[in-house]
Amino acid sequence: MTGSANIAALLHRTAGARPDAPAVCEGAAVLRDYRQLAGRARAVGAALRHTYGLAPGDRVALAMRNTPCYPEVLFGVWWAGLVATPMNARLHPKEFAQQIDDCGARVCVATGELAGALREQGLGATVLTTVETLVRRAGQVPAGPPAEVRPGDPAWLFYTSGTTGRPKGATLTHRNVAAATECALTDIGPGIDAAFLHIAPLSHAGGLFGLATVARGRPQVFPRDGVVDAHTLDEALRAFGPAVFFAVPTMLRRLLDPALLPDGLLDRVHHVLYGGAPMYTADLRAAVARFGAERLWQGYGQGETPATITHLRPEDHTGTYDEALGRRLASVGRVRTGVEVRIVDADGVPVPPGTTGEVTVRGETVMAGYWNDPGATARALRGGWLHTGDLGRFDVDGYLTLVDRAKDLIIAGGSNIYPREVEEALLRHPAVAEAAVVGAPDPEWGELPVAFVVAVDGCPVTAAELEGHCLGELGRFKRPRAYRFVPALPKNSYGKVLKTELTGPIRPVPDAERERG
Template sequence: MNEPMYGPVNIAALLHRAAGRTPDAPAVCEGAEVLRDFSQLAERARAIGAALLREYGLRPGDRVALAMRNTPYYPEILFGVWWAGLVATPMNARLHPKEFAQQIEDCTARVCVATDELMGPLREHGLGSAVLTSVAELAGAAEQTGGEPPADVRPGDPAWLFYTSGTTGHPKGATLTHANLAAATACALADIGRGMDASLLHIAPLSHAGGLFGLAGVARSRPQVFPRGGAVDARALAEALRAFGPVTFFAVPTILRRLLDPALLPDDLVGQVHHILYGGAPMYTEDLRRVIARFGARRLWQGYGQGESPATITHLRPEDHEGDDAEALGRRLASVGRPRTGVEVRVVDADGREVAPGTTGEVTVRGDTVMAGYWNNPEATARTLRGGWLHTGDLGRLDADGYLTLVDRAKDLIIAGGSNIYPREVEEALLRHPAVAEAAVVGAPDPDWGELPVAFVVFADGREATASELDQHCLGQLARFKRPRDFRFVAALPKNSYGKVLKTELRGVIGRSPHTEPERG
């Protein structure tokens, strides 16, 4: 593993340095209240790290699982784990207790720290040999004694086990080292730039990209702001924005679409939004145009990444969201931007050979942000990191200007009669119909064609369309063989907590009777 691009070896030294540089600056806030300055946050992290070693008997390199919703205690616990030279395993707070247990067992965590609402379900289910402790219990064990700096670690030592979302198969723990996190932090500071010159409002889970962007906020000595009670509602957002705005926040497309509603974010508070960092799931062009119309292009920054290269593969800059050339702008908005600082991106064929611009292939990535491998899974590591490149499993194409357009996940590609159909292209076409709010397209087995596309459609409020109308709409925009052969009208699409549509669930219901089946051809 290469040396980190930015700053310290132990990533906890980001906080240690911020406390020395700006000790009195607000560090952790809830609602309109400042809870900790940087000096206090660093002392709390040091004390928590010491307690994990002393009271819980951990040793450097041991794993600490975090089953925690967003809470103002999150930063001090996360940094406390690193301060002691331990490995953090932040987990999605919306997992089932069985899923928590699977991840804890996989990484052999010795301690699991949980927020109050998860303590009962986790205790009832059982976590094997891991000790379950609440945030309050850990805080009570953390004594305010001494002032040791962060533990010595090597750049290649694990710091964060980032478990994949598990939409298919068993989740795997991407091993992110201290060097990986330092590189990702440096990359965020370089590429987001002035977007980090604001308070950071946490409305997305800190267990994933929200927490990674939080590292850049600490490096820049910016306040970490939590809506009161963890709520993403009009009252909590207004309180935080008025107290600490303008704010920068990360949002998945599902939340970003909600913020288009003035009932959640009134028009008079839009000016308190400094930058919106978005990603984590596909952002369709029609939705993005509505976001631009409300917030303005210069407030928007899109990041494309995976847990294996955390939130750090390509980016669409604010200036990429605007332009006088409508055709060129449309191509950019349909893309996920250009490679991040210090990151190489190639598109390759099935044999690993780089393909020409405009040709679809698998997206591969190389750089200091790429994981060391999957925890305790050498076979999956070898498959994914073959040839020294991260093979993302995403299909895409690079244009002559270096912009990457994602076509689909390789596993979602539909092959009908030997012709490739990319579901995202069909979904984009459906979303241009005024009655369609959301759409997801999957392949259904067919004895004659191999596979045929099936569209699951959610209507916009107060609107609807017939299958025949949607079929004609698609015929006006797509080659005939690409259009859906079956439309399923549903109240909502199944999604994980990060807004990704669970297409495996949709494939599971395809065998039920269709609403319609337009003729083939």
């Protein structure tokens, strides 16, 4: 990719080269071609600049579920030289407010079902609920290229959390996003050259992979009404397949069920890109059996270097020597194009193959730093390498296997859950003296959070009470699924909780008050 540094140039170039190609589709209908998508993105950007007074570099928060208007908002923000802050639509309103406050966004574009709760948070940002209003207020916008930006200017704030539990905005520059897109085009190749069916949130890897299909001039397809079920998959795949999609392991496991994706539709699946959480080898073998190795591609990354650390290619999913194939399927693949990956010891010294250490990454895809957090930036990027906090080892063939996560991250169905955030929410309950949250293996979700709780003397508390409390503090997907009430938490001589010793019977939330997922 050459030309303007603005990542919106992807859309501008495609609109010039393939103006009549389908760009945004819902169900079986084409809503906009690339000429229309570019025009609406220009209008969104113009309204943000001139109607709402935003200046280049200002942040625009996106509290949006997957809808056909998502691409024009995202590209409209960039077209105007602004910084997009896409947020997980499953967050609690308080969590939305925290991220909006942290990045200093003056405008938040929200889908209707989220807007009311956001306005109740007393935000400093204006909450906009309809893109049509933005387009109408912009009026006639002359055709022209996206705003000039420098390659190192921020484009996307990708909120992630560390061991402190405080979400941090990984600052992805226009150079970072362009490099990640080029990496996808190179490493996935023909696998990305198809209609992209959005069944995963555009606020995360699904949106980043979607940029590569915009560069290819392919349709962005949304299941009707944002619902992913047998009917909507059938409708979209028959209209626009063979299609490529990104799926977290939870969704990939569900797609193994012919009730959701019938055998007759398998030839409408072009490629399945998957990642975002650990994948059990047995499930992966089942995916190979159902989709075929030639359709599967896995990416491993973090928000700080989005999906651009290693990859497991289609040819890595097959083989005749079972033991070697098993090792590959248990790995996250080989190093991606354009990045360097090292395994280092506690002193930052590279270790040989077969030795476990921390995964570190260097390259054009690595973030500029954390938004307004120089201390965390210095720790994460020390020595010029991104220190991921993941522990792993390379084998002699260059395949990386992850063995642990130093940050205690819990990944449930592809969504990150940080124990410290959940622990802090529990500690805000007056009957909780101490709390520790760990991940427990789950056959459907990969992992689910379990809370170990020490109650305040004389203040008994139940799992159902804590369930209700957490639902008032956190996104539903972050709440503990089970509790163990203990007299004390195991600690070392420095007072640090020894989470490896947190075992034993747990008390699930009563079924009547428990909704999984």
